[in-house]
Amino acid sequence: MIRKEEPILVLEDVSLFSSERTYLSQINLEVNSGEFLGILGRSGSGKSTLLRYILDLPFPSSWKKTGRVRFFGKEKKEIPARWIQPVFQDPVLGFNPTWTIEKSLREPLRLFKEEERFETLLEKWNPILGLEGKDRNRLPSSFSGGELQRYSLMRSLLCEPKILLLDEATSALDPLINEQVLTALADLNRKEGTTILWVTHNVKSAKRFCSRTFEILAPV
Ligand SMILES: Nc1ncnc2c1ncn2[C@@H]1O[C@H](COP(=O)(O)OP(=O)(O)OP(=O)(O)O)[C@@H](O)[C@H]1O
Numbered sequence: 001m002i003r004k005e006e007p008i009l010v011l012e013d014v015s016l017f018s019s020e021r022t023y024l025s026q027i028n029l030e031v032n033s034g035e036f037l038g039i040l041g042r043s044g045s046g047k048s049t050l051l052r053y054i055l056d057l058p059f060p061s062s063w064k065k066t067g068r069v070r071f072f073g074k075e076k077k078e079i080p081a082r083w084i085q086p087v088f089q090d091p092v093l094g095f096n097p098t099w100t101i102e103k104s105l106r107e108p109l110r111l112f113k114e115e116e117r118f119e120t121l122l123e124k125w126n127p128i129l130g131l132e133g134k135d136r137n138r139l140p141s142s143f144s145g146g147e148l149q150r151y152s153l154m155r156s157l158l159c160e161p162k163i164l165l166l167d168e169a170t171s172a173l174d175p176l177i178n179e180q181v182l183t184a185l186a187d188l189n190r191k192e193g194t195t196i197l198w199v200t201h202n203v204k205s206a207k208r209f210c211s212r213t214f215e216i217l218a219p220v
Pocket residue numbers: 023041042043044045046047048049050060201
């Protein structure tokens with residue numbers, strides 16, 4: 001059973017190292033449900049690596065992981081996949097190049113047997129993400145980096161996650177759309193209580209949009 005008051009995410013003494021160097025050093029972090037947390041740090045400090053660790057993505061086999069990650073007090077594999085949605089900086093890698101963008105967007109809802117909600121959810125997010133009027137029957141390679149980043153965000157939002165993990169996921173957007181998307185995410189966080197972890201270089205935006213920031217220092 002998942003207890004409501006349980007923090008949504010807890011990192012305990014998370015470290016990652018190889019025989020040559022340390023990538024993450026004893027990171028402790030508690031994120032409560034409903035937070036919009038900005039993860040800051042200098043280039044190379046380990047922000048993306050930390051997200052990969054949280055998501056239990058693979059690292060080179062010679063690297064060693066210590067510490068633990070808990071979502072609602074449980075291991076990630078015990079939590080429904082749709083609750084934890086990542087959005088990465090390079091969206092091209094996340095789309096099947098032979099599928100139309102619509103097929104890719106529909107796929108999660110098809111798996112959850114909720115495909116009938118597709119158009120309604122799309123209608124909610126299309127204007128906010130500025131994707132109205134884009135031809136959904138095109139292949140990913142025909143969209144710009146900024147459009148694909150928004151489709152990538154859209155696919156995660158269609159899953160109605162409890163926690164969104166964004167790795168520089170708005171970096172390819174022009175300033176106006178970037179502002180619009182971040183405002184929409186802040187609204188989602190405030191009105192629907194979706195927890196957001198946002199890896200960013202933009203200290204100013206993080207201070208503006210996030211309820212809290214967490215800085216990673218490069219391990220020595
Ligand atoms: N698979 C890998 N093999 C070797 N080194 C790696 C690997 N993944 C990450 N690193 C190294 O780990 C360090 C942290 O990388 P990471 O991408 O997490 O930094 P970051 O803080 O997200 O940087 P940026 O802000 O520039 O994106 C870097 O020095 C990077 O070169």
